[in-house]
Amino acid sequence: MTALLHGAADWWSLFAHFLMLSLLSIGGAISTTPEMHRFLVEQQHWMSDEQFSASIAIAQAAPGPNLLFVAVLGWGVAGVLGMAVTMLGILLPSTTLTLAAARWGETRRETRGVQAFVNGMAPLTVGLVLSSGWVLGAPARTAWPLALLALATVAVCVRTKVSPLWLIAAGGIVGAFVA
């Protein structure tokens, strides 16, 4: 698998590219997928179009943060080492910046500026969570059994304390037979 990367220059360019993408990943790593696709598939030819799409689908079917699609991409390009390089690249800049910003904000919690920021941003956060649900539900709106499934999930989740795991399992079973 490592035959795709030739020498230190290729490894460095893979690492450097993900370092840069990390700083651009406002709203999550998933928002940088167009740029990742351009680099890995179109520019470097390190993976095929199908492989790229499948990597994202796999990460979404698996538990854990969506960010893990970056690990699958790295794995696809260069195995375990590729995974380590892409994950370190995507995590280092954003985590460092987050820690610094969080500490800076924590010491100024009661200042008018920080209060204006957290109060001003809270409604956007709620709106963004609703938007993610809506956008991810787009495939479900093309088939009524899936749309019904998504609607029922919203109702059950808001009204009861049933574990989401059961709902996911139910979704898998219904989907296997109906969709």
Place this chain on the structure above:
Amino acid sequence: MPSPPDAPHSVLDDESPRQPRSPAELFRVFNRLALQGFGGVLPIAQRELVERERWLTREQFVELLSVAQVLPGPNVVNLSLMFGDRAFGWRGGLAALGGMIAAPLLVVIALAALYTRFASHPVVAGALRGMGAVAAGLIFATGLKLIPALRRSALGLAPALACAAATFVAIGLLRVPLVAVLAVLGGGSCAWAWRRLAR
């Protein structure tokens, strides 16, 4: 640190009712919530941190998420890092982040190895679509559950709700790029909060 299990949460007291006891506990809880997070960890994070462990109030959860949102990096990853750092410094941050990522990483690689063989099977494809629909519903429901956190907003309830609705229309329906929405709506909203906080 012993704390009364069900201490009533005063509106004046913005401290969360409970605290994690050690970085090891942080690792365990974030590991548990990450491994339950199919199609997105956010709904589980809200459920585990706010409803089950009660380490955060709903308002504190929205606040952390707001900060996580505007910084680069995945929201739940930033959220775990900031929460862990607040509790135990960088060791806590690493523990929460490690818990969030380590085990799911192994699962996802195992799945990647399996996927190539079974992806085209219609039952597998159908099951994945069904799970995707439920995952979308879970995230939408989480958004609905967070709306009450806006009740105490310095913006005032009606402007805060209007701003949340405008964000949904812009991002969810019109697909305006996030950075533009953060700059225009976010900037306006923060400026409005700044003015109101002067009183």
